[in-house]
Amino acid sequence: xxxxxxxxxxxxxxxxxxxxxxxxxxxxxxxxxxxxxxxxxxxxxxxxxxxxxxxxxxxxxxxxxxxxxxxxxxxxxxxxxxxxxxxxxxxxxxxxxxxxxxxxxxxxxxxxxxxxxxxxxxxxxxxxxxxxxxxxxxxxxxxxxxxxxxxxxxxxxxxxxxxxxxxxxxxxxxxxxxxxxxxxxxxxxxxxxxxxxxxxxxxxxxxxxxxxxxxxxxxxxxxxxxxxxxxxxxxxxxxxxxxxxxxxxxxxxxxxxxxxxxxxxxxxxxxxxxxxxxxxxxxxxxxxx
Amino acid sequence: xxxxxxxxxxxxxxxxxxxxxxxxxxxxxxxxxxxxxxxxxxxxxxxxxxxxxxxxxxxxxxxxxxxxxxxxxxxxxxxxxxxxxxxxxxxxxxxxxxxxxxxxxxxxxxxxxxxxxxxxxxxxxxxxxxxxxxxxxxxxxxxxxxxxxxxxxxxxxxxxxxxxxxxxxxxxxxxxxxxxxxxxxxxxxxxxxxxxxxxxxxxxxxxxxxxxxxxxxxxxxxxxxxxxxxxxxxxxxxxxxxxxxxxxxxxxxxxxxxx
Numbered sequence: 001x002x003x004x005x006x007x008x009x010x011x012x013x014x015x016x017x018x019x020x021x022x023x024x025x026x027x028x029x030x031x032x033x034x035x036x037x038x039x040x041x042x043x044x045x046x047x048x049x050x051x052x053x054x055x056x057x058x059x060x061x062x063x064x065x066x067x068x069x070x071x072x073x074x075x076x077x078x079x080x081x082x083x084x085x086x087x088x089x090x091x092x093x094x095x096x097x098x099x100x101x102x103x104x105x106x107x108x109x110x111x112x113x114x115x116x117x118x119x120x121x122x123x124x125x126x127x128x129x130x131x132x133x134x135x136x137x138x139x140x141x142x143x144x145x146x147x148x149x150x151x152x153x154x155x156x157x158x159x160x161x162x163x164x165x166x167x168x169x170x171x172x173x174x175x176x177x178x179x180x181x182x183x184x185x186x187x188x189x190x191x192x193x194x195x196x197x198x199x200x201x202x203x204x205x206x207x208x209x210x211x212x213x214x215x216x217x218x219x220x221x222x223x224x225x226x227x228x229x230x231x232x233x234x235x236x237x238x239x240x241x242x243x244x245x246x247x248x249x250x251x252x253x254x255x256x257x258x259x260x261x262x263x264x265x266x267x268x269x270x271x272x273x274x275x276x277x278x279x280x281x282x283x284x285x286x287x288x289x
Numbered sequence: 290x291x292x293x294x295x296x297x298x299x300x301x302x303x304x305x306x307x308x309x310x311x312x313x314x315x316x317x318x319x320x321x322x323x324x325x326x327x328x329x330x331x332x333x334x335x336x337x338x339x340x341x342x343x344x345x346x347x348x349x350x351x352x353x354x355x356x357x358x359x360x361x362x363x364x365x366x367x368x369x370x371x372x373x374x375x376x377x378x379x380x381x382x383x384x385x386x387x388x389x390x391x392x393x394x395x396x397x398x399x400x401x402x403x404x405x406x407x408x409x410x411x412x413x414x415x416x417x418x419x420x421x422x423x424x425x426x427x428x429x430x431x432x433x434x435x436x437x438x439x440x441x442x443x444x445x446x447x448x449x450x451x452x453x454x455x456x457x458x459x460x461x462x463x464x465x466x467x468x469x470x471x472x473x474x475x476x477x478x479x480x481x482x483x484x485x486x487x488x489x490x491x492x493x494x495x496x497x498x499x500x501x502x503x504x505x506x507x508x509x510x511x512x513x514x515x516x517x518x519x520x521x522x523x524x525x526x527x528x529x530x531x532x533x534x535x536x537x538x539x540x541x542x543x544x545x546x547x548x
Contacts, residue, residue, distance in 0.1 A: 020456030024373030028366045028427060029383065035424045036390050039401030042408065095306075098299040105296075114300075116536065121307045123528045125485050127505045128521035132310035134513060135317065140326045142313055170310070173303070202293070231394040234487060238509065248396050255400055255492070265404075268397045275394065 046265035057261055065266035074250065074267075081246040084161060085229035088168035092176040092225045093218065095169075100180035100217075101210075104187075115181065122174045130167055130238045137163055137239075159241030167235040168225075175224035183217025184210075216286045223282050227275055247271055311525065318518035335519040345520060348504035351415055355490070355500060356483040358415075359422035364476045366423065367430025372464060374431070375438045376446070391428035398424065399492035406493060413495025421493045422486060426479035433478060437471025470538055477535040481528055 047065055050058040068074065103114045121129065136142050137157040147153035157163060187210065195205040211218075233248030242249075247267065254264030318336070322329030339345060370387055374380075390398060402421050411417055441464070449459040465472075487502040494500065499507075501524075508514055 021373060021377035023456060024369045024377055024460075025383070028370030028373070028387070028431070031366055031423070031427065032386055032390070035402065035405070035420060036393075036398070037386075039398070039405040040393075042404045043397065043401045046404070095299055095303055098296050099303045102296040102300045116532075117304060118307065120529060120532060121311060123481055123485075123532045124311070125502060125505070125521065125524045125528070127487055127502045127509070128314070128517070128524055129310065131505070131509055131513075131517055131521065132314040134509070135326065135518075136310055136313055138326060138513070142326070170306070173307070177303075227394065231396050233396065234506075238506075251396055251400065255403070261404065264400065268400055271394065272397055 043265045043268055046262050047269050049262045051260045051262050056259075062262075065263050068263060069266060069270055077245050077250055078247060080161075080244060081230050081248075084164055084168070084244070084246065085226050088165050088172070088229045089176075089222050089226045091165065091169055092173050093222060096173060096176035096180055096221065097218070100177045101184050103177075103181055104184040115178075118177050119174050121170075126171065127234070127238075129170060130235060133163070133167055133170065133239060134158060137166070158239065159243060161240065161244050163239040164236050164244060164246075167239040168229040168232065171232075171235065172225040172228055175228075176221040179217045179220040179224065180214065181217075183214040183220075187213055219282045219286055223278065226278070230275070231271055314518055315522045315525070317515065318522040320515060320518070323515065335516045336523075338516045339519045339523075342516065344499070344504050345501070345516075348499050348501040351498055352484060352501040354415055355418045355422060356480050358419035359426055359483050360476050360479045362419065362423040363426030363430050363479045364472060367427040367475060367479075368434050368468065368472055370427065371431040371434035371438060372460065372468075375435055376443070387431050388428055390425040391432065395425075395486075395488040399489045402489065403492045413493060414498050415494070417493045417495070418490050418500065421489050422483045425486075425489070426482055429478050429482060430472075430475035433475040434468055434471045437468050437474075441467045473538050474535050477531055477538070481531050484524075484528065 046057065048061050048063070050060050050062045050064070052058050099118070103111055103118075106114055138144075139154055139156070139158075141157070143157060144154040147155065191209055191213070192205055195209045196202075200208065230246075231248045232246060233252045236242070236244050236246045236249055247270075251264050251267045251271070254260045254267060258264075316328060319331050319333065320328050321332030321334065374384055374387060399421075402417075402424070405411075406413060406417050445463055445467070446459050449463045450456075454462065485502065486500075487506065490500045491503055491506075494503065505517060505520065508517060
């Protein structure tokens, strides 16, 4: 057969391309398969197994783990987690939106500096940051000393749900500011000028123009704060004094204390299911916005 | 554009909220007294106490081993994956899989890994934490390198292939130099993420060894200890320096790319 000069390079380049795809994709994807997908499949499969009497697992099919999920005891914990995470998200939004708005209007040089200033605390050790709040909020701590100047307090500021909200807010506030900043930055300033020229007040412009157009950023930021807040177990233990149980504490306890891996897995999967639902709702809302 | 003055209130409130705890922590690390709440005078004694704390030093060594190991692993795997995803496939499913460890709650990943190591009877310790940290670091490295790749000109790689270079040669001689700033930024990110990571290490390290965050966590559970202030100040110094170097690196890289 006569060789076709034009066809040959194409076929070798395609062969090379496939080899290239394998060389580049195989190591990382294998790693993810073994250390993410297989572990997740394990967690999922354990939701259908029974707990052994002294810890351990009996590999027999059951749906009792799911029945236990709707126990009022656990639903109460889910309710508390929702409340605390939602509160942290809301405060982060109220504080983060104007902050992001202002940063977006700053001159270029100050913009970068302000953004770094917002993110920098995020890069220090998480446990240390929470420890700093223990020092601040403790009975004789600095915040109470401040109250004392006005003849108030001292208040019990630590080891309650308020302290948990403060800890979550402190941990995840930058994750709210960054997507908000990105959304506000993208906004065409002419739209706001047009609104003002047409006689709208500052607040009306914000409500009818700025806010709707930056809604995707609001939703992304809210997810970024809500998701890690909802699943957290370290902050409720450190700043909440272990009195308030959140879903994360429950999962941790089932794994490390009660050694009931099947029910712990079921709680973890329920957590993932809730977060997936929220992600879908967010995607739907962002499309409509 | 108009900058309403009222907006400076929440802006400064945010900054005060973010930095007040850090300032107090650093100030209290130089306290000469025993109390964690009242400043009695300047002293470096808590740094001395810290230097003699063997648990902290062991934890620090383990943390550095874990961070170095997982960074190397995550940087190699993440860079290859980023190039593979950007240049060799259009699959959105694979994109999603690569990002999954970064999106998944750390607690769920942690228990999954604990169960997996149990199943294959892998001994828990520093090695299992290195492998675990590489899982999520890789996702971040891949994301950072991919952003860099979208800015890189694919025609250079095509030219290299047209001139007869294989995919590996093209990668090493053409793609890699272009990606260098992104890879360095990704590696720094992986390193700092690993230094700070608590939940996954807590579940996958077992009983015999500890990383620094775990040591600090158990110290705090026994009460407030002023030497933690000194430790926190040192860690702050390290991570702030890493972030600023990373920032400089990307800026230098961008400036070079524009030349």
